[in-house]
Amino acid sequence: MRENRINLDTIDVPLSWFDKVIEWLLISLLAFMPLAFGAVEAWSEEVVIALAAAISVCFLLKLIFEENTRMIWSWAYVPVALFILIAVFQLIPLPTGAVSLVSPGTAAVKKELLGDLPNSAALLKSMTLSFYPNATKHNLRLVLAVVAVFFVVVNVYRRPEQIKRLLAAIAIIGGSIAMLALAQDLFGNGKIYWLIPTGHGQAYSGTFVNHSHYGQFINLSIGAALGLVMVKVHEAFTRKKVTPPVVFEYLSSPAAKVIWLLVAMIIIGAATVFVSLSRGGMVSMLIAAGFTTLVLSSRQSLKGRSWIMALMALGAFICVLYIGFDAVYDRLATIRELHEYKGRWQIVKDISVAWARFPVLGTGLVPTKWFTRCSTAQP
Secondary structure: OOOOOOOHHHOOOOHHHHHHHHHHHHHHHHHHHHHHOOOOHHHHHHHHHHHHHHHHHHHHHHHHHOOOOOEOOOOHHHHHHHHHHHHHHHHHEHHHHHHHOHHHHHHHHHHHOOOOOOOOOHOEEEEEEOOOHHHHHHHHHHHHHHHHHHHHHHHHHHHHHHHHHHHHHHHHHHHHHHHHHHHHHOOOOOOOOOEEEOOOOOOOOOOOOOOOOHHHHHHHHHHHHHHHHHHHHHHHHHOOOOOOHHHHHHOOOOOOHHHHHHHHHHHHHHHHHHHHHHHHHHHHHHHHHHHHHHHHOOHHHHHHOOHHHHHHHHHHHHHHHHHHHHHEEEEEEHHOOOOHHHHHHHHHHHHHHHHHHOOOOOOOOOOHHHHHHHOOOOO
């Protein structure tokens, strides 16, 4: 395998048919997931797995039929492979004695939970490290689908133009969902797409039922849009002294139209994250914005670009003022009220207990309620 770097010899080589199909399938996958409420239901998960499989098959055919295609090595594969190996190992039935050696906490909890059953001797003859193998298998399938897409992207997206198209696609998809969220905020009837009830009478999170999921999605989309903005600005101001007249002249030119559209997407997306009232989404976005501004100010190659962050922050603030500043302020004010975090602090405490009892191999890719129940069981 080659190292993970752009091959300059292939930049001018036209994209193959396989590359184009993979690109369209990937964009379709990225567009489908947010439109299908975040792909959290069984039918949408199956579509995600099918599209990931189609992308993988196209890449395998590319390896077979294109002689110059080689797999790219990346150190990012190592933690991903370790995670998958641990999840697979959690599904393998092992003798109880072996489980007692590698994960004493797992053996102790399972003996306590199953010891009173009539057929406990047969049940405890062997066991898996996962407390809920069906859920572990389900989640492992989704992880494998995501990993397959990641592997293909690392190997196929080797040209700067491809990477910029991918960033643009993510920005367009995120911007479209943000525009829908804005429309639902201003003219909605409390339902997603004006048709699908959310169960709590509000639809402030675009196509997502959970506002935290929406905040994560938009923050990632903003990151892609901001990355593309930086690329465009770098291309426009390379070997130029960045002064206010030069910046104004560029921003008023037709060449800056793409940047204005990306900035509009970022502003609307940031505003809708605040209006969704996701405290995690708001705080994480503010931290990311502060860190990004710090990087822009400190790196020599990026100096003079901080005005971009100031412009977008001002636009987002104006947008929030218009849509619903009072609700956002009241929501952020609850951060100071510690009783609002009782449930989440309990989760942290449960995780610390579980980490002590299952430190290396875990309890499987299982729902949180199972994880908490097993962590608090008395041996």
